[in-house]
Amino acid sequence: MSKFNKDGVGGTLTIVVLLSLVCAIIVAGSAVLLKDAQEEQKALDKQKNILSVAGLLKADTKNSEVQELFTKNIEAKIVDLASGEYVDGITNFDAKVAVKDPAQSVVINPADDKANLRVRAKYAEVYLVKDVNGQVNQVVLPFYGTGLWSVMYGFVSVETDANTIRGITYYEQGETPGLGGEIENKRWQQNFVGKKLQNAQGESAIRIAKGASADKDHGIDGLSGATLTSNGVDGSFKYWFGQNGFGPYLTKLKAAGVN
Numbered sequence: 249m250s251k252f253n254k255d256g257v258g259g260t261l262t263i264v265v266l267l268s269l270v271c272a273i274i275v276a277g278s279a280v281l282l283k284d285a286q287e288e289q290k291a292l293d294k295q296k297n298i299l300s301v302a303g304l305l306k307a308d309t310k311n312s313e314v315q316e317l318f319t320k321n322i323e324a325k326i327v328d329l330a331s332g333e334y335v336d337g338i339t340n341f342d343a344k345v346a347v348k349d350p351a352q353s354v355v356i357n358p359a360d361d362k363a364n365l366r367v368r369a370k371y372a373e374v375y376l377v378k379d380v381n382g383q384v385n386q387v388v389l390p391f392y393g394t395g396l397w398s399v400m401y402g403f404v405s406v407e408t409d410a411n412t413i414r415g416i417t418y419y420e421q422g423e424t425p426g427l428g429g430e431i432e433n434k435r436w437q438q439n440f441v442g443k444k445l446q447n448a449q450g451e452s453a454i455r456i457a458k459g460a461s462a463d464k465d466h467g468i469d470g471l472s473g474a475t476l477t478s479n480g481v482d483g484s485f486k487y488w489f490g491q492n493g494f495g496p497y498l499t500k501l502k503a504a505g506v507n
Contacts, residue, residue, distance in 0.1 A: 292311060292314055292315070293419070295314050295315065295318040295322075296314055297403060297417055297419040298318070298322060298375050298388050298403060299314065299317060299318060299321070299322070300417055301388055301403045301404070301405045301415045301416065301417040302321070302322070302375075302377045302386060302388055302405050302414075302415070303405075303414075303415065304317060304321055304377070305317075321377060321378055322375050322376070322377055322378070322388075323375070323376040323378065323384075324373055324374070324375050324376075325373070325374055325375075325376060326338045326341055326371050326372070326373055326374075327371060327372050327373075327374050327494075327497050328370065328371055329368075329369075329370060329371065329372055329492075329493060329494065329496070329497070330354075330370065330496065331496060332494075332495075332496030332497035332498075332499060332500045333500070335371060338371065341371060341373050343368075343369045343371075343372060343373070343390070346369035346370070346371065347367050347368060347369045352369055352370055352371070353367050353368060353369050353370060354367070354368060354370055355367055356368060356492065357492075360487070360492050361487065362393075362482075362483040362484075362486040362487040362490070363392070363393030363394060363480075363483045363484045363486070363487035363488065364393060364394035364480070364483060365392075365393065365394070365487070368493075372389070372390060372494070373390065374387060374388065374389055374390075374497070375387065375388040375389075376506065377405070383507055384408065384506040384507050385408060386405050386406060386407055386408065386414050387405070387406050387408075387410070387501070387506055388403050388404070388405045388406075389403065389404050389405075389406060389488070389494055390402070390403055391403070391404060391484050391485070391488040391489075391493075392484060392488075393480050393481070393483050393484030393487065393488075394480055394483075395421065395423050395428055395431075395476065395477040395480035395481070396423055396424065396428055396474070396476040396477050396480065397422050397423055397424065397428070398421050398422030398423055399420075399421075400418055400420070400421040400423065400431060400477075400480060400481065400484065401418065401419060401420040401421065402416055402417055402418040402419060402431075402484075403416065403417050403419070404416045404440075404445075406445065406498075408505070408506045409502070410498045410501035410502045410506065411444050411445050411446055411498070411502070412442060412443070412444060412445075413440045413441060413442065413443045413444070413445060414441065415437070415440070415441055416437050416440045417432075417437060418431045418432050418437075423474070423477045424474065424477075427471065427473045427474040427477070428471065428474040428476070428477030428478075430471050430474065431471065431477065431481060436471065439461070439468045439469065440454075440468060443465065443466055443467075443468065444465045444466055445485070445489045445498070446489060446495075446498065447465075447466070450495070450498075450499060451490065451491075452485060452486045452487075452488075452489040452490035452491075452493075452495070453465070453466040454466050454468070454482070454485040454486070454489065455467050455468070455482060456468045456469075456470050456478050456479075456481050456482040456485070457469075457470050457478065457479075457482065458470050458475075470482075
């Protein structure tokens, strides 16, 4: 039997393969071990963003306090986007997972696809925000759309009239830092507060573009030097708060009230 020669070509290849296997095992094992922690962090980040857009997350709020604050003040519900009705019996809903399942998603007509999504989930999770008396005083809705480089995910908080914007936030995006990335700038987001999602005819009416703020009810000036990102935000609002998005749900809220 020939002696193993670690300095030869065969020996070098054997060592490389063994090292690769060991590294693969370590990486796979770490992923499994860290999965629960990653899921917990994902849930925590989501709760923090919802509390933030609702104005309930303070600068000194500790991570250990977030879940209790969320449970006390927020009620999550699933909405059928086509009918605007609440749906019971759906647990652990994840729109990013649902959109990949033909049974849980719908293909968007290209003529209606203002947010450049192609496909969306049939349902959406919405969040009823309650005051100290248990009365709903705002509703937080998720929305997203394609910008220049990325899909931009955010939340918008709406007053009890189901039309007036109380606040918005973007929590996940990959736009150009200092340009399109300014969608996360709180000063720019503040421009949305008090604007109306829809016009008197119930049509999505928010407009984001250069000089659009002249329309005091629906206009927000686009980001300087980030026209395509601004267009993506504009398309996101036009789609999600029109009749193919949350339009039917908002109509029902206006008619019946949020409580």
